[in-house]
Amino acid sequence: MLLALRGVDKRFGDTLALSDITVELEGRAVGLLGPNGAGKTTLMRILLGLSSPSRGDVEVLGIDVRARPHEARARLGYAAEGPQRIPGLTGVESVAYAAELCGLGRRPALLRAHELLDLVNLGDARDRRVETYSTGMHQRVKVAMALAHDPALLLLDEPTTGLDPDSRDELLELLVSLRDGGGPAILLSTHLLHDVERTCDRCMILEGGALRFAGSLGELRRPNPRHYDVRIDGDEGARGRFVDTLVATGATVERGRRAGVLDVHLVAPDPRVLWSAAETSGVRLWHLEPRAPSLEEAFLATISAEARAGTGTSTGTGAPP
């Protein structure tokens, strides 16, 4: 089991940052999605044992984090959000230091640092001081530091924040290669849906400290039996009658994402309404397919309208808002 939380609450004074989170997750790469302020970083810190939950049990990799936080952290690698660094150290020294802190000797730590800097594509900048690094280089050196001791689970908090598209692409590619290449499992906290879609096989969605969804991306994007992509053939009048007939049943009909395709939401999960409407209006059904929502649509459907209005979640490939 990658992680298991049972009835986890976290309070900061009067503010309830996490509310009754109960989830068990397996997988090689899990996305932790949520709008800003959803409680993602708080949850990460609880998983690391850096913050204690006000209530509930937390297990990471089968280890009770509250009882044995150090044992858990020995198997976790964490790249925090923000420009954390130890000033004065070069890139290779930063990673070697991280490795030594985890128990590696000086020479093995240095060797590991060089390997990891090559892996995160910072080989050319390894001897530069970290304070001269760009945001993207900082993110990559933090990932290298998190990987220094070969953790079983890599926790990344907004790792692509502030990266240009090329750097972001490289970092996501690295995560995919770790996921598929026998590297550590990944827990990726982000509000960029594209990052999760590209790298993760499962996800958790948090909103206002509450868990809205936990499962595979396939489950999240499971086709809705009341939602169809429909393509019809017929003259203008017949097409109009078809739409009117459906609307009369309470369905909503909109133009679909593709040309000539209608986006139909039925009242009940019964597609026979579509055949019946086609028959009465005199159109031919060319294409009928239960609609699988995009990750963005599924995400927006999962979180509340209030959160939707204020969400900082982005599907773009550029820098986040």
Add this chain to the structure above:
Amino acid sequence: MKDRVIEVGYRRLPPIQPRRGHAARTIARWALTLAWRKRATKISLAACAMIAMAHALGIVVVVLLQAAGTFGDSTPIAAMSLNVDRIVGNTQEVLSSFVSAQTYFTVIALAVIGGGFIAEDRRYGAFDLYFARALRRRDYLMGKLLAAGAVPALTIALPFVLLWLLAVGIAPSTLRLSLLWLFVPGLIGALVTSVVLTVTLLGVSALGERGRTIGVVFVFGWLLLSAVGESLAGNGLAAAGYLSPARDVATMIEALLDAGPASAAAAALELRGSVNPSALLSTLSLFGFASLGLAALVGRLRREVGG
């Protein structure tokens, strides 16, 4: 033909079994490595080395003069050496003067080297980098204490041992016996001074976020307290003398080494300042400063690092 590594990729590691104290030693080593890269570190340590060398010279002069007197020579030097204790002082006085004087320079060296030990970690969010690993608060604390403690150990304790060895080494056998007993109390005094300076500096460092500012505050705080304590004690408020850390150090080390009254040379060069009435209270006062520092340090760590 040499093997060339074209690409390594991600390599799994065998399970790591950290040795006891490894993390603390690593933190200390890297902190000192970083400090050594600053020019100010080298300059401040060079100043400390010069103070030690000056006192080494003093030891040589004093011991040789005492030796001449011991042999009952009829040279003018021997005649002078009959009153050598009163004129140039004795080894105890030179050693205590060394610890007292070196404390000032060590305060500066510590401020330069260790001012940012905790503060800069706070400023740059390095706590997350440390404590996201299997690192305990005590590992971090021990690492920083080791790093900061290395400075007074290098500038006060080690030179004290070397000066004592020098004195014992060049003293005639009749004088040597009287010098042997100085080692333990002197070293205790040097170590207490080192610990107090170390813990106090880290405590101050835990209060701020900029190493340079912390360094300035530490040095000025030390000087200000010392001056105020000295001044009030000089004006009849004897108890205020315990507020002066410099006076406390001098009181403690002179009592431990039994330095006796100031010699003419020490008085002329103002090498020995006034001391407090009670060495015990001075030592307790020093531990009070150290306790405040430790409380600030531990409090900061508890606030910054939960879990």
